[in-house]
Amino acid sequence: MSEEIVSAEGPVLLFGGALTPAAQAARDALIPWAELKDAPLVAADGGARLVLGGGLVPDAVIGDFDSLSDADRAQLDPARLHHIREQETTDFDKALRSIRAPVVVGIGFHGARIDHHLAAMSVLARHPDRPCILVGEEDVTCLCPPRITLDMTPGDWLSLYPLAPVTGRSSGLDWPIDGLDFAPDARIGTSNRVGADQVRLTMDAPAMLLILPRRALRPLLAALSRSDARWPSRAG
Known part of the structure; x- marks a missing residue:
C-alpha cells in the first residue's frame, strides 16, 4: 500500500x-x-x-x-x-x-x-x-474515468487512445464510439471531433487515455474535480 x-x-x-x-x-x-x-x-x-x-x-x-x-x-x-x-x-x-x-x-x-x-x-x-x-x-491528457461530462467547444478535436482492450459510449461527438472495440494494436480513437456543447463519455475499464486541446484544461479540471465516478486501485 x-x-x-x-x-x-x-x-x-x-x-x-x-x-x-x-x-x-x-x-x-x-x-x-x-x-x-x-x-x-x-x-x-x-x-x-x-x-x-x-x-x-x-x-x-x-x-x-x-x-x-x-x-x-x-x-x-x-x-x-x-x-x-x-x-x-x-x-x-x-x-x-x-x-x-x-x-x-x-x-x-x-x-x-x-x-x-x-x-x-x-x-x-x-x-x-x-x-x-x-x-x-498543445494538449492535456488523463486516464478517462468511468463516466465524465465535459463542457466543450463544438469543432474542437478530442482523441481517445486505448492502452488495452476497452469499450465505451459517447454523446456529443461527431463520431460516436458506442459498440466499438478499442485496442492499441487495432482500433484507436484519435482525432474525433466535438459536435455539441457537452460531451459525455463512459468507459468499461481504466484503459483509455483522453486527450484534449490545451484550452480544454479548465473544463477537464472542473469535471474531474466534481466527479464521484472513480476507478478502484489496482490490486498489488
Missing part, C-alpha cells in the same frame, strides 16, 4: 523534471488560477527546480533523489523531502501514488524523449484511482 505523503481536499499541482519552455510557461500560467491558488505544490524529484525557478517553494519533494541537485536541496527544509529509495518505478509514479486528492495537475512530464512520455502514460494506467491531468504544450 502506498504511503500518502500529501492529502488535499482540492487539486494538487505536481511538477516534473522536464525544464522545457512549455513547462515553465504552464507553471506561470496556472499558478494564478483561482481553482489552483491554494493548491499544494509537489515536486517529483528534480521537478523541484521547476518550482524553485518560479520563485516558489514546494510543499513536498518526492522521489529517489537521483536528479535533485545539491543546490536545490540546500534551499529546502529537510522536512519537505520524502526519499523513496526503490528504483523499480519512476519519480512520477512515486509522487502520484503518494498524493490523495480529487485531481492532480502534472506539469513538466512532457519532455523531448518519447520514452519518458510513454512512461508517464503508463503511470496514469497503473494508478487509475489517482486522477491526474498531464499538461503539455
Whole structure:
C-alpha cells in the first residue's frame, strides 16, 4: 500500500523534471488560477527546480533523489523531502501514488524523449484511482474515468487512445464510439471531433487515455474535480 505523503481536499499541482519552455510557461500560467491558488505544490524529484525557478517553494519533494541537485536541496527544509529509495518505478509514479486528492495537475512530464512520455502514460494506467491531468504544450491528457461530462467547444478535436482492450459510449461527438472495440494494436480513437456543447463519455475499464486541446484544461479540471465516478486501485 502506498504511503500518502500529501492529502488535499482540492487539486494538487505536481511538477516534473522536464525544464522545457512549455513547462515553465504552464507553471506561470496556472499558478494564478483561482481553482489552483491554494493548491499544494509537489515536486517529483528534480521537478523541484521547476518550482524553485518560479520563485516558489514546494510543499513536498518526492522521489529517489537521483536528479535533485545539491543546490536545490540546500534551499529546502529537510522536512519537505520524502526519499523513496526503490528504483523499480519512476519519480512520477512515486509522487502520484503518494498524493490523495480529487485531481492532480502534472506539469513538466512532457519532455523531448518519447520514452519518458510513454512512461508517464503508463503511470496514469497503473494508478487509475489517482486522477491526474498531464499538461503539455498543445494538449492535456488523463486516464478517462468511468463516466465524465465535459463542457466543450463544438469543432474542437478530442482523441481517445486505448492502452488495452476497452469499450465505451459517447454523446456529443461527431463520431460516436458506442459498440466499438478499442485496442492499441487495432482500433484507436484519435482525432474525433466535438459536435455539441457537452460531451459525455463512459468507459468499461481504466484503459483509455483522453486527450484534449490545451484550452480544454479548465473544463477537464472542473469535471474531474466534481466527479464521484472513480476507478478502484489496482490490486498489488
